[in-house]
Amino acid sequence: MPLNTVLLSQMMRDLSTQPGFTDALIKELGGRSQAGKKGPALLTPDLITELRKRILGKDWQGLDRFPGWTMREITATVHALSGVIGQKRGSSENSPGGAIPGAQVELAPFLDLGPYALDQQQTLSLDEPSTLPGFSTQGLIAPMGYGVIRGDGPNELAPEHAASQRLADALNRLAVNELDGAKPFTVTIGGRSASTPQALMETLIATGHQVSVIDARYFANFGHLHYKGDEVMMPFWINTRLAVPHSGWIFGLGARPLLVPVAHAEYEWRVRGPKVNADVSYYFGIDGKSEWRTMDTLDQSWVLKRAVHAYTGAQVVEVTRLAGLLTIAYAHQHQRHPHLPFGGYYDLGVCQDGISAIEWRMTGKVTLFPNTADTALFNDPRDAEVNAMMRAIPKDRSGAPPQPERIFGSLPTEPGAAGSFDTITIPGVSADLSASYAAWQRGDLHHTHGRAFDAVAAAVAFAGASALIAAVRRQRAR
Numbered sequence: 001m002p003l004n005t006v007l008l009s010q011m012m013r014d015l016s017t018q019p020g021f022t023d024a025l026i027k028e029l030g031g032r033s034q035a036g037k038k039g040p041a042l043l044t045p046d047l048i049t050e051l052r053k054r055i056l057g058k059d060w061q062g063l064d065r066f067p068g069w070t071m072r073e074i075t076a077t078v079h080a081l082s083g084v085i086g087q088k089r090g091s092s093e094n095s096p097g098g099a100i101p102g103a104q105v106e107l108a109p110f111l112d113l114g115p116y117a118l119d120q121q122q123t124l125s126l127d128e129p130s131t132l133p134g135f136s137t138q139g140l141i142a143p144m145g146y147g148v149i150r151g152d153g154p155n156e157l158a159p160e161h162a163a164s165q166r167l168a169d170a171l172n173r174l175a176v177n178e179l180d181g182a183k184p185f186t187v188t189i190g191g192r193s194a195s196t197p198q199a200l201m202e203t204l205i206a207t208g209h210q211v212s213v214i215d216a217r218y219f220a221n222f223g224h225l226h227y228k229g230d231e232v233m234m235p236f237w238i239n240t241r242l243a244v245p246h247s248g249w250i251f252g253l254g255a256r257p258l259l260v261p262v263a264h265a266e267y268e269w270r271v272r273g274p275k276v277n278a279d280v281s282y283y284f285g286i287d288g289k290s291e292w293r294t295m296d297t298l299d300q301s302w303v304l305k306r307a308v309h310a311y312t313g314a315q316v317v318e319v320t321r322l323a324g325l326l327t328i329a330y331a332h333q334h335q336r337h338p339h340l341p342f343g344g345y346y347d348l349g350v351c352q353d354g355i356s357a358i359e360w361r362m363t364g365k366v367t368l369f370p371n372t373a374d375t376a377l378f379n380d381p382r383d384a385e386v387n388a389m390m391r392a393i394p395k396d397r398s399g400a401p402p403q404p405e406r407i408f409g410s411l412p413t414e415p416g417a418a419g420s421f422d423t424i425t426i427p428g429v430s431a432d433l434s435a436s437y438a439a440w441q442r443g444d445l446h447h448t449h450g451r452a453f454d455a456v457a458a459a460v461a462f463a464g465a466s467a468l469i470a471a472v473r474r475q476r477a478r
Contacts, residue, residue: 009060072399114169135161175327209273235261288343290330304412349373367409370396
């Protein structure tokens with residue numbers, strides 16, 4: 001465990017008996033997230049029930065591996081909620097390429113444009129410093145009583161917040177320039193102009209700015225909680241259906257499934273130059289927003305960070321173009337499907353899906369797990385390139401065991417590097433990952449059989465053993 005860090009179970013051992021605290025915590029975790037890097041903190045009713053059961057039942061070990069479900073189980077609970085909400089949907093959602101009335105107004109909760117409205121023709125100059133407000137913790141940090149705070153403060157990038165927020169707003173607004181009804185928006189700098197996100201990158205590079213992009217992986221922070229000044233370790237666990245080597249009986253029966261903390265993935269732009277110094281990220285978050293964002297809140301120490309791919313020059317332009325295509329494609333999705341649960345999070349994918357799609361285009365491989373987008377929703381002819389990208393990446397909605405390459409590739413530590421798993425401070429993870437990775441390299445990493453199979457196999461084995469013992473006794477008697 002890192003210094004100044006406690007497990008969620010330790011906090012709840014102390015506070016679960018405090019009147020109303022458990023309900024307040026579950027309500028906070030089940031609501032729409034605030035800004036910053038967030039894991040899947042929006043809970044379906046089934047997940048809320050499971051979380052409550054573990055807390056009230058004082059299942060502290062189970063709480064520290066919450067929920068530990070397979071992807072099939074998680075998909076089922078989202079489907080159940082989608083069915084309830086689906087009864088309220090309008091016919092416009094079933095019309096490919098169709099837009100609902102008042103689409104520009106409906107888009108507002110799902111895309112941050114700052115002061116650059118869709119229905120106004122505007123030009124932004126980056127030749128002058130940003131006039132937007134600086135970093136503030138307002139709306140980011142929420143005291144919950146008993147020494148508990150939800151939310152994180154500023155990191156080392158916070159001093160440039162105004163410039164970063166302006167760049168994020170500009171990239172989002174440029175991305176939807178082609179949205180139906182949008183008025184032209186242009187960004188100028190150094191006598192040059194840009195009307196698309198990728199053109200803005202070209203313009204920044206042409207005016208003497210150093211621009212780079214990394215594909216970054218973290219452990220997703222499920223709660224963003226602090227208790228008496230300590231960080232609360234609260235990942236979201238998934239059952240990969242891979243068997244932890246040597247954890248079962250003979251032939252692997254009864255083996256423990258490999259549980260992994262779900263990852264968070266994003267692309268991160270770093271801009272340094274004579275006019276603009278800013279850092280922004282792109283991903284589709286649990287707030288239902290596929291967009292560029294600032295990245296100046298502090299990460300807790302246990303989430304770690306790894307840059308899997310790094311891009312410069314023309315590759316920066318291409319990654320930016322693809323992120324822009326995803327941004328407008330998700331805008332179309334929100335217009336067509338405004339009643340998807342959680343703003344489309346899970347049904348339209350999680351943070352990994354868009355990053356996987358870009359990784360596939362840039363490298364020909366996908367090293368992220370899980371991907372949850374329902375490709376049946378991605379059928380808008382205006383977004384043909386994004387639709388093809390979403391169809392190309394592996395899917396995990398059905399619960400089929402993922403490729404080990406994607407499980408290990410999602411980690412915020414380099415798989416296979418000497419001692420890399422030892423940097424993971426979540427208890428129990430390092431040993432299981434080390435054993436599983438070594439088995440994968442040897443070619444003998446296997447899937448779990450499932451509880452039903454193990455039960456039948458155990459019964460058959462017991463019956464066989466009993467028969468053998470009986471036969472030996474009869475032989476001895478003769």
